[in-house]
Amino acid sequence: MxxxxxxxxxxxxxxxxxxxxxxxxxxxxxxxxxxxxxxxxxxxxxxxxxxxxxxxxxxxxxxxxxxxxxxxADLSPVAQEGFAAGSVLRDVGTGNPDPDRIPDLTGVLTGMAGRPVLYGEPVIDPGLERWATEWMRAGLPRENEMRLTITSGAADAVERLLAQALTRDDAVALEDPCFLTSIHTVRIGGYRPVPVPVDDEGMTVAGLEAALAQGVRAVVHTPRAQNPTGASLSEHRARELRAVLRDHPFVLVVEDDHFSLLSRRPFHSLITPDQRRWALVRSVSKFLGPDMCLAVTASDPETAERLAMRLTPGTTWVSHLLQRLTLALVTDAATMAAIERAGAHYAARNAAFVGMLADHGMPAAAGDGLNLWIELPVPARGVCEQLMRRGWLARPGDEFALGVQDASHRLRLTVHDLDAHDAARLASDVAASVRAAGGRLAEPEVA
Structure with missing residues (x-):
């Protein structure tokens, strides 16, 4: 034409x-x-x-x-986390925490309101700031000067962090496969995503080196419970990646430690004393519930100042009622014990389901986090279609892919809220769906 x-x-x-x-x-x-x-x-x-x-x-x-x-520009919508609207199928692709594992708020609500907060007052509740300073400081270099910012969740923090540092068509290194919200944030911001492959130990060294060679101005990564793979940075891999970043001190490094208090893995940071632009983001949504729209960001002073300027045109601060409620919950011994039990619950349920898959000749590994990343011998789209015929709604791996090829043979499942009977039925149906889609399974190991 x-x-x-x-x-x-x-x-x-x-x-x-x-x-x-x-x-x-x-x-x-x-x-x-x-x-x-x-x-x-x-x-x-x-x-x-x-x-x-x-x-x-x-x-x-x-x-x-x-x-x-x-x-x-292609402005087609990116797949979003959460329940699929209007489906009669049992949704096992939600990425949601178990509502029964979210602490009850009623016991602390009446005693945390306090006096009204007016314009011009400090934007961070003093009590929350004291608690969060200790929480965020752990695992970061002591030499790094740190400032705190409160935002309306991790996605809000990452969007504003990128906006204060980048202009349209700037390159951003993203994990591949990638968290859906990160893909959406980068696309809407008009930035250019540069995929960095992820393996069982996190971002690959070669992938980060290649992204930096392409001139990325920011790196967004997940130190623990990477979504969708469940990978967490090993100490060795973190050390290798820090060595790569040492020659790029002005690249903005954003760490999204979304699983934090629920994680079963140690925290290994990519931030070093040499990194001039950095931010560590921790949301409370996974352990206090998605409706608790609050995240704490620790960053270098210049990034913190720029982030505060990005907050000024809109919501100048996150509600102090929400901040006080968060503080009341994280300083309550019963709530913290419940969060610890929730983390153990997610890990145990995922491990149990992996064992069920192995019984059907489908070896898999349980990483950290809310989801499982299952490798299939056939394309996941066909398996998902077969699962729908059996009453299940699952997510194919290519929804999370930027460039990685094997994501099309992956299935992301959220199974921690299934009881033993339903989990066993799903494992059997996954195996049957793989066979119906033309895949061959390994012979189950005999005890």
Missing amino acids: TLDIGGRSASEIADSLRALIERGDLSPGELLPPVRSLAEELGVNRNTVVAAYRQLTQAGIIVTRGRSGTRV
Whole structure:
């Protein structure tokens, strides 16, 4: 199709392209003419077309992909965490914590309100700040000066951290496979995701090196219970990755330790005294419930100041009622004991289900976190279709993939809230679905 692109100035060319996109003459993902050929066709200087493309890139209308060319931005929605709306199937792909494992709030609500908070007062509750300082400091280098910021959850923190450091089309290193919210945040922000493969020990060294060579300006990673794989950084891998980052002190390193108090694994950070721009984010949503929209961010002073500036135009602070409720819960011995039991519960249920799969000839490993990442001998989409016929709704691995190929042969399952009978039925149905999709299973080990 010949495109009717016109204009002599950068603004005119940009307006012409925008009109084609708005009319649907150019579709999401469609390739635009190379700069040189469009400049020759319009009889303008090459820099004029470069400027037009830059205007549209900054507006998020088109994206540049280097040698892959410039394309119309694809704003199709990213899959989201949570229950699938309107489904009659048993949903085992939610990624949700067990509601029965979320502490009861009623016992502390009446005594935590206190006096009203007015404009101009400190944005962090003093009691929460004292507790959070000790919580966040553990595992970070003592040499690093640290400031705290409270945001409305981890996703809010990561979005604002990237926004204060990046501009559209800047490159961001993301784990691959990746947490769905991170994919969504980077896409909506207009940044360019650079996938870094993840194995059982976290981000790979070669993958991070390759991402840094492509000029990423930020690295977002999960030190424990990576979603969807359940991987956690080993001490050895963390040391190797810190050595790689040592030559890139001004790259923003964002650590999303979302599972924190529930984790069964030690915390190993990538942040060193040499890292000039860094942030550690810990949300309370996994252990106090998704409706407790609060996260604590520890960061270097400059990043903290920039993050505070990003909060100013909107919600200047997170509700002090919510902050006091959080403090009351995390300083309550019974609540902390319940959180510890919840962490043990998730680990035990996941391990038990992995054993059930092994009984059906499907070897798997239980990482840390709320989910299981199951390897399949056939594409997961076909297995999911077969599971639907058996009454289950699961998530195929390619929903979490940026570039990794084996994700299409992975299944992410959330099974910790199934009782023993339903867990056994699901394990049997997964095996049957694999066979129905054309896969062959190993012979179960005989005790």
